[in-house]
Amino acid sequence: TFPIQGPTTEQDLGRYQERIATYMLKAAREAKVHTSWLNPDPCYETAVASFVESLLRPGSTNHFLTDFTYFVQSISRLGLLNSLSQLLLKLTAPGVPDIYQGNELWDFSLVDPDNRRPVDFSRPRKMLVELEDLCCEETPSGPSLASLFATLEDGRAKLLVTNRILRLRTRHPALFSKGTYEVLPILGPAEHHLCVITRSWAGEQLLAIAPRFFSTLLGDQNWQTKSSAVMAWDSTRICLPPSAASRTYRDIFSGGIHVPICRDNHNVLMAAALLENFPVALLYSPAPP
Numbered sequence: 001t002f003p004i005q006g007p008t009t010e011q012d013l014g015r016y017q018e019r020i021a022t023y024m025l026k027a028a029r030e031a032k033v034h035t036s037w038l039n040p041d042p043c044y045e046t047a048v049a050s051f052v053e054s055l056l057r058p059g060s061t062n063h064f065l066t067d068f069t070y071f072v073q074s075i076s077r078l079g080l081l082n083s084l085s086q087l088l089l090k091l092t093a094p095g096v097p098d099i100y101q102g103n104e105l106w107d108f109s110l111v112d113p114d115n116r117r118p119v120d121f122s123r124p125r126k127m128l129v130e131l132e133d134l135c136c137e138e139t140p141s142g143p144s145l146a147s148l149f150a151t152l153e154d155g156r157a158k159l160l161v162t163n164r165i166l167r168l169r170t171r172h173p174a175l176f177s178k179g180t181y182e183v184l185p186i187l188g189p190a191e192h193h194l195c196v197i198t199r200s201w202a203g204e205q206l207l208a209i210a211p212r213f214f215s216t217l218l219g220d221q222n223w224q225t226k227s228s229a230v231m232a233w234d235s236t237r238i239c240l241p242p243s244a245a246s247r248t249y250r251d252i253f254s255g256g257i258h259v260p261i262c263r264d265n266h267n268v269l270m271a272a273a274l275l276e277n278f279p280v281a282l283l284y285s286p287a288p289p
Contacts, residue, residue, distance in 0.1 A: 022113065084161060127156055131156060131159065149277065165252070179204070181199060187236070187266070191236055203286075251274070253280075254277060
């Protein structure tokens with residue numbers, strides 16, 4: 001829940017402190033160990049609130065807050081990358097995806113009442129308009145996607161993934177409601193870092209490419225440049241069924257066109273080519289004429 005860049009003002013930190021204290025009160029009461037809703041212990045609850053306040057008190061003497069802020073910044077980008085992979089799989093796997101209010105962008109709310117704060121829907125509306133200008137759905141836009149990749153913290157990448165997939169689901173409802181579901185094999189040095197699922201129906205085919213275990217995949221690389229992405233995936237490749245040899249796939253995020261190649265008697269797509277500009281990919285191939 002801690003802000004990715006850290007609270008910018010003492011007022012921001014105070015609001016965050018109040019959120020955590022409210023959550024801790026609820027958690028302590030529902031644990032029913034030292035206090036509860038029916039039998040509250042004011043002294044214990046005051047001590048819990050005081051503990052939260054001391055951990056989040058601004059000032060040079062609060063070494064915990066300094067260390068914690070550094071820790072958050074060191075892992076937050078990995079968390080955002082994981083979230084994009086989870087989002088891709090949630091929106092393409094069998095079933096009906098649930099999107100909680102405000103979760104079109106990054107949202108770090110706890111359970112109620114924290115997740116009942118008013119949602120500023122004007123912000124994602126404005127961002128959607130900006131994305132239409134930045135990443136036209138029918139035109140390849142690798143550089144534009146790379147710019148979203150470099151600024152994952154602002155939430156535009158998550159909004160783009162959500163928007164494009166929901167549009168695709170609207171245009172091809174049978175593919176998502178009736179389509180088969182399979183996991184494709186991966187070969188190569190980073191094979192354990194990739195999950196690829198395919199949905200097929202009446203000749204249509206969809207490939208969702210979701211990386212995982214980013215910390216060990218990236219090492220010290222920040223993976224914000226094309227060269228570092230290509231280096232991370234090296235010769236890792238996705239194995240396709242024989243029927244895919246004559247197919248052409250379009251990435252619904254970048255608009256880029258990908259054609260399978262033959263490697264070691266397999267029809268494959270190279271992960272480095274699919275993921276050079278963006279951390280996830282979604283390839284669509286229409287039914288053959």
